[in-house]
Amino acid sequence: MRMVDLIKKKRDGGTLSEAEIKHIIAGYTSGEITDYQMSAFLMSVYFEDMTDEEITCLTMEMSQSGDVIDLSDIKGVKVDKHSTGGVGDTTTLVLAPLVASVGAAVAKMSGRGLGHTGGTIDKLEAIPGFQVEIPNDDFIRLVNESYVAVTGQSGDLAPADKKIYALRDVTATVDSIPLIASSIMSKKIASGADAIVLDVTTGDGAFMKNIEDAERLAHTMVRIGKLANRQTMAIISDMSQPLGNAIGNANEIKEAIDALKGDGPEDLMEMVYTLGSQMVVLAKKADTLEEARAMLEENVKNGKATDKFKEMIRNQGGDDSVVDHPEKLPQAKYVFEVPSKETGVVSKMVADQIGIAAMLLGAGRRTKEEPIDYAVGLYLNKKVGDAVKEGESLVTIYANREDVEDVKQVLYDNIEIGKEGVEPTLIHKVITE
Numbered sequence: 061m062r063m064v065d066l067i068k069k070k071r072d073g074g075t076l077s078e079a080e081i082k083h084i085i086a087g088y089t090s091g092e093i094t095d096y097q098m099s100a101f102l103m104s105v106y107f108e109d110m111t112d113e114e115i116t117c118l119t120m121e122m123s124q125s126g127d128v129i130d131l132s133d134i135k136g137v138k139v140d141k142h143s144t145g146g147v148g149d150t151t152t153l154v155l156a157p158l159v160a161s162v163g164a165a166v167a168k169m170s171g172r173g174l175g176h177t178g179g180t181i182d183k184l185e186a187i188p189g190f191q192v193e194i195p196n197d198d199f200i201r202l203v204n205e206s207y208v209a210v211t212g213q214s215g216d217l218a219p220a221d222k223k224i225y226a227l228r229d230v231t232a233t234v235d236s237i238p239l240i241a242s243s244i245m246s247k248k249i250a251s252g253a254d255a256i257v258l259d260v261t262t263g264d265g266a267f268m269k270n271i272e273d274a275e276r277l278a279h280t281m282v283r284i285g286k287l288a289n290r291q292t293m294a295i296i297s298d299m300s301q302p303l304g305n306a307i308g309n310a311n312e313i314k315e316a317i318d319a320l321k322g323d324g325p326e327d328l329m330e331m332v333y334t335l336g337s338q339m340v341v342l343a344k345k346a347d348t349l350e351e352a353r354a355m356l357e358e359n360v361k362n363g364k365a366t367d368k369f370k371e372m373i374r375n376q377g378g379d380d381s382v383v384d385h386p387e388k389l390p391q392a393k394y395v396f397e398v399p400s401k402e403t404g405v406v407s408k409m410v411a412d413q414i415g416i417a418a419m420l421l422g423a424g425r426r427t428k429e430e431p432i433d434y435a436v437g438l439y440l441n442k443k444v445g446d447a448v449k450e451g452e453s454l455v456t457i458y459a460n461r462e463d464v465e466d467v468k469q470v471l472y473d474n475i476e477i478g479k480e481g482v483e484p485t486l487i488h489k490v491i492t493e
Contacts, residue, residue, distance in 0.1 A: 063087065063097045070104040078117045085121040089220045095227060102224070102233040110238040112283060118238070119284050122246035125220035129196065131167055131252035134203050137291075138167045139343045140253035141335060142244060144277070147265045147302040147415035152180045152210075153316035154324070154332045155339065157369035160208035161359045162352075164343035167203045168210040169217075169251045181212045186309040186390055186434035190378035202375050208368065209375065218246045235267050241280040248285070255291040255342035257335055258282070262488065263300030265411025271296065271488055278491045286493075291342050295334060296488040301409035301444050304328035308423040308437015308458065310389040317383055320365045327443070327486055333357065334487060390435035392458035398471050400448045407478030409444055417470040421459050436460055438471075444484045448477065 066080055076084075084101065087093035110118070131138050139159070143149055152170060160166045170180035181192045194202070194211040202209035221243050228234045248256050258281055261267075262274035278294035285292025297303075304325045306315035318324050319332060333353050340352035359365045370380040382388045418424060422433030439456040442448050455471050457464050 063093050063101070067097065067100045067104055070101060070108055073108050075111055076114055076117075081114065081117045082121055085118070085125060085220050088223060089125045098224065098227055099231045099233075102228060102231060102236075102239065105238055106233045106236045112280065115238045115241055115280060116284050116287050119242040119245045119249065120288065122218050122220040122224070122242055123249040123288075125246075126218055126250070127216040128250050129169075129217070129252040131200065131203075131254075133200050134165055134167060136165045137255055137343045138165050138203070138253045139255040139257065139339045140166070140168060140248060140251065141257045141259065141339060142248055143259040144240070144244065144261050144267055145265075146261045146299040147307060147411045147418075149259075149261075149299075149303050150183075150306065150312045150316050150319070150328060151259065151303070151331055151335060153183060153312065154319045154328070155336050156208050156210055157372050158320060158332065158356055158359065158365045159336050159339045159343070160206065160372070161364045161368040162340055162345050162355045163207060164340055164345045165203050166208040166339075167199070167251075167253060168208070169247075170210055170212065180210065182432055182434075183309045183312050184210060184376075184378075186313050187373055187378040187382055188388065190373060191376045194376065206368075206371055206375055208372050210372070218250045221246045237273065237277050237280060240267060241277055241284060245281050245284045245288070249288045249290065253290065255339070256285050256293075257338045257342065258285075258292065258294035259331075259335060260294050260296050260491075261299035262296060263298050263411060264413075265299035265302065265415060275489065275491070278489075279493075282491055282493060293338055293342070294491040295338070296491065297331060298485045298488060299411050301484065302411050302414055302440060303331060305440045305443070306437065307415065307418045307440070308421070309432065309434040310391075311437040311439060311458065313382070313389055314386045317366075317369070317386055320360065320369050321363075322360045325443075327484075330486055338490075390433075392435040392437075392460055394457075394459045394462060394464075396457040396459065396464055396468070397453040398455040398457065398468055399451050400442075400454050400477060401450065401472070402477050403450045404448065404477040404479050405481050406442045406444050406446050406448060406454070406475065407480070407482050408476035409440070410474035413470060413474035414438065414440075417467045417474075420467050420470065421457070421461075421464070433460055445482050447481075 268274035337352040346352035373380040421436040
């Protein structure tokens with residue numbers, strides 16, 4: 061079969077067969093199909109969409125294009141969590157040790173950040189000595205011994221997705237539901253977890269700007285997971301404003317430590333307990349969500365969650381004393397306040413633009429090759445719905461440069477002060493089928 065015929069078929073609204081999708085993925089992975097042909101195909105998918113059967117087939121072929129990690133030597137149900145991205149999303153840093161503290165096996169493979177979206181691996185590297193690259197045998201041993209390990213994704217994991225994503229990034233085809241769903245789920249299926257909890261974000265700081273698209277993406281990924289024999293569920297959460305208060309790598313580690321001690325921001329704690337309860341039930345460590353939540357809340361109160369985070373850091377070569385002495389984390393040279401220009405109530409915070417403000421400081425990277433400054437970032441002193449007086453600080457900036465006027469301007473342009481209070485939504489829906 062010829063690629064040009066398959067491009068034309070999808071361009072004209074046709075449905076591709078399993079054999080045709082296999083041909084496309086195998087051909088592109090091997091280099092037989094060129095970038096310009098694959099670009100044309102991706103644009104055809106962007107405009108013509110795919111059926112559930114096509115998306116599932118595409119996902120499975122991508123997941124089988126490289127290494128498929130075998131975690132069968134890990135005892136019990138292996139549970140993983142994935143977020144479709146956001147700003148200040150510290151949940152994995154809290155969830156991994158917290159869920160492990162009740163005896164659930166958390167075999168977590170995470171990625172790096174790009175643009176305004178932070179990456180869990182980058183955040184963990186803010187901890188002195190922490191090793192994010194773990195040989196597979198050590199990864200399995202650590203999860204068996206301590207119930208938790210977090211590692212970077214293998215370079216050979218779903219290589220078809222890696223090639224296709226790079227092409228999507230430069231051909232304006234990133235925000236396509238079939239392509240997003242297959243990208244995420246191909247890596248999750250290849251990563252070997254038995255159960256997957258998905259946090260599908262919607263709003264200004266997310267790929268899915270509206271609730272309808274987020275709901276379709278969630279249903280699609282849950283369906284793919286179940287067809288691949290993985291227990292899968294999704295939560296649709298709001299990313300119209302950043303989650304929590306801290307943005308930036310060391311800042312978010314400090315916030316995760318506070319959360320594990322029970323002192324985290326209210327929205328972050330609620331998200332952690334909601335996602336964590338689902339993970340505990342899927343791992344068969346509790347029968348109901350209420351029982352699971354009670355177990356998690358108890359381990360925050362009694363210190364077991366904090367102890368598990370220390371153990372995780374030690375196991376991966378890091379300095380666990382940062383948990384009790386967060387001042388050992390990288391520190392910025394300069395601290396600036398962003399005072400409110402008026403009295404009122406915070407009515408809007410544009411999450412992706414606030415993430416970009418942090419990126420301008422060096423907390424994120426514009427390109428995959430760009431280095432990250434772990435010390436810099438933002439702390440939101442006010443969130444949507446909070447009252448503020450003129451002159452009161454909206455945001456604290458942590459910087460390693462003296463001039464941050466460009467960052468301040470981005471923040472002022474994307475934080476709105478109104479006269480009436482707004483009640484933000486955190487969780488829109490839970491999807492299990």
